Amino acid sequence: MSVNVGVWIASLLTLAIYSFLYKDNPFYKIAENIFVGVSAGYWAVILWFDFTWPNLFEPLIRQGNFIYLIPIIVGLMMFAPLIHKISWLIRIPLTFTMGVAMSLVILQRIQGEIFPQLQATFLPLSGVSPAQLISNLLIIVGVITTLIYFYFSKAHKGILGVGAKLGIWFMMIAFGASFGYTVMARISLLIGRVYFLLHNWLGLI
């Protein structure tokens, strides 16, 4: 059994959280509130020491790089709505952020996501093995029928209706796969905690 105080605290808090599975109780509430408080404090420290200080105040104060005054001033403008007379100043940082984000995101999303993903659906239907042919057909039919389902300018009747129904089937299979993976993820987290209790705390494995 562990002699580490930290491991004991973590283990008892884990058990307190899991006690909720039986029913709501004071131990669960205590653990929940500790988690909220510690998280807030932890992130405040991380954001200051790993983010704000080394990227903004350290170059400004320690290295005397006064260009960093500009982001400080622009950042402070985000608080302008708190003072009614100068509330319009918030438009400056917002426009700057939107401008940078839009130019970068639009360009890179087209280059890095839309084009390569489109290209990945241009698949050969001849000169490939039967297994590859089935795989390619599934991708092509899946993409087209799912897109048909999201085409709303015409009633889903006739051939369009068949396509849309097929699209729903493809989406259902995708949702099923996602749900399966979600279950796996949750169980993995439980295994991680139980492993911690049995290995780090109790030393049974």
Added chain:
Amino acid sequence: MNILDRLVKFDRRILFVFVALAVIIPLLIPIGLPVDITRPVKHVYDRVESLPEGSIVVVSVDYDPGSEAELYPATEAFLEHCFRKNLRVYMMGLWPAGPKLGNMALEQIAPKYNKEYGVDYINIGYRPGGPVMLVSLGRNVADLVRTDYAGTPIDSLPLGRAVKSARDMDLVMTLSAGDPGVLHWIIYFSARYGTPIATATTAIMAPQQYPYLSSRQLIGLLGGLKGAAEYETLVERKARAVAGMDSQSIVHLLLVAFIILGNMVLLYQRRKK
């Protein structure tokens, strides 16, 4: 009252007990169920194997303690493989807590292979800025990185001096639990600079990565704890992930059984009405 009538009033806490037992017992008494290797995991392994000694691998630890159970085993297994192959590891993180978790793994694995900090591996810490940062990092590392995670000037470390831009990075491995993460690396880094990207993601994120595997924007994928277990098997380092696979398989069987049972009860109730 038959058994199906009784199951209608089934206390779900009984299911929790079954799940707990299905997790605890295989951990205490391992069965040793086989771990099959899937192609996306093998591709990551093969790519690392194909890199010549001294190649630089960026390991981006893009998760926090909430996903530690799924991604930390993958972090250790991947680092083990890199160090065994004498590759140099350039660690960083898009999540604030990531590089600290990565450092724990480095401290576990690097001494086993007598690797020296600054020469064989480095940790430049948390890098904020998402897309803008990744674009700048690929163009000129010196614009962004002046010190490592502990505040040591990057120019004083040989590996720090060796990485000037994306051209010096032979592979990026992102251990990703969300946003920013693998999608940012694909869109804002790989698409721009052509650096190959491999990823280990939480199981929830894994299905979303298959289109990128299909388009070859990702060279491989370690999906959740199962992916980590496969990688541990490949690098012959059976540790936490492999230990958890027996429990994972048994709980899945149990849940399948309960889903079937639940549906049977539902159908029975409908018929009764």
